[in-house]
Amino acid sequence: MERFNNKLYDKYTNLKKRKLSEASECNEKVRAEFEKYLSVVEGTFEELRNENNQLRAQILSMEDRQAEYQHTLMEETRKVKELSGENERLRNLVSAEDHSNSKTGDMEIVCLEAPNRIPEAVSRDPVEQMEPNLNSGLNELQHEVADMHPHDNGQDELLVPDCCRGNFRSSGGGDEKDCAKCVYQMLVESLIGMKFSVETRTDGFCLSVVHQSSGYSFSLTWPRKTNGEDGELLYQVSSLGTIERVALEWMKEDLVFSTAMCHVFFERISRVTGGRI
Numbered sequence: 432m433e434r435f436n437n438k439l440y441d442k443y444t445n446l447k448k449r450k451l452s453e454a455s456e457c458n459e460k461v462r463a464e465f466e467k468y469l470s471v472v473e474g475t476f477e478e479l480r481n482e483n484n485q486l487r488a489q490i491l492s493m494e495d496r497q498a499e500y501q502h503t504l505m506e507e508t509r510k511v512k513e514l515s516g517e518n519e520r521l522r523n524l525v526s527a528e529d530h531s532n533s534k535t536g537d538m539e540i541v542c543l544e545a546p547n548r549i550p551e552a553v554s555r556d557p558v559e560q561m562e563p564n565l566n567s568g569l570n571e572l573q574h575e576v577a578d579m580h581p582h583d584n585g586q587d588e589l590l591v592p593d594c595c596r597g598n599f600r601s602s603g604g605g606d607e608k609d610c611a612k613c614v615y616q617m618l619v620e621s622l623i624g625m626k627f628s629v630e631t632r633t634d635g636f637c638l639s640v641v642h643q644s645s646g647y648s649f650s651l652t653w654p655r656k657t658n659g660e661d662g663e664l665l666y667q668v669s670s671l672g673t674i675e676r677v678a679l680e681w682m683k684e685d686l687v688f689s690t691a692m693c694h695v696f697f698e699r700i701s702r703v704t705g706g707r708i
Contacts, residue, residue, distance in 0.1 A: 514680065521692065528691040623697055624704070635662070639669075642704050646672025653690070663687050666696070674703055 620626055627640040635654035642648070652665040666686040671678050682703065688696060 510680070521688075521695065524695065525689060525692060528689070623701065642672070645674050645704055646670060647674050647678075647704060648672070663689055664693070664696075677703060679703060 616627070625640050625642045627638055630637045630639065635652065638651040638653065640649055640651065648669040650667050650669060652667070654662055654665075664687070666688070668683060668685075671683065679699070682700070
């Protein structure tokens, strides 16, 4: 009996050892697989964390650009509103000027420098009057305008005041440049703070204006009108000079406006160039 018990105990001991060995091997296998899985998870987590950081940086950059775009949009909207208001105001001024011109018959001939053509008639409407210093200067020269006489060059009739008559030279063609100077030109140059010259053409004349301190220059083309009506001026910029950054948008583009708006035109330019009209 004792022998049988010893044999049974040995079998139990061997079975227990085998089970423990199998369990240990299984645990080692499971542990190795778990460690491998944990390593993969940690690598994936690190990749996701890096990707998340990159996405956060992209979001911050996009938010900064969005804020910049919104600021630019607000600035452009403000400029559009200002230009719309200015355009509407100028339209109202032109409408009021046209209405006033239809009621007044008091016209004044002003000659700046225009050989081979008859000076344009400028309406003396209170809405478009210049500053008192310009009016006083023109009043002092009105007696000379009264002495104007016709000069026949075979094509056109020229009315020239006494102060300018001796300075004009005869031109052989309509495209020649006349470099005459007169009291009116010197007066206007001193008032607007710019130098200008007039080039006579077959279809009218071209006024070249230069602001010497900034280098800003442009031309005003004034075509002839056979029906006697006030024409329109074509503004074309030649160079913005040093005022390129502060120049208004309309100063960079071609612009057509009536002669009645000349004082408003030069007033707007003087605000940018720092002059005074």
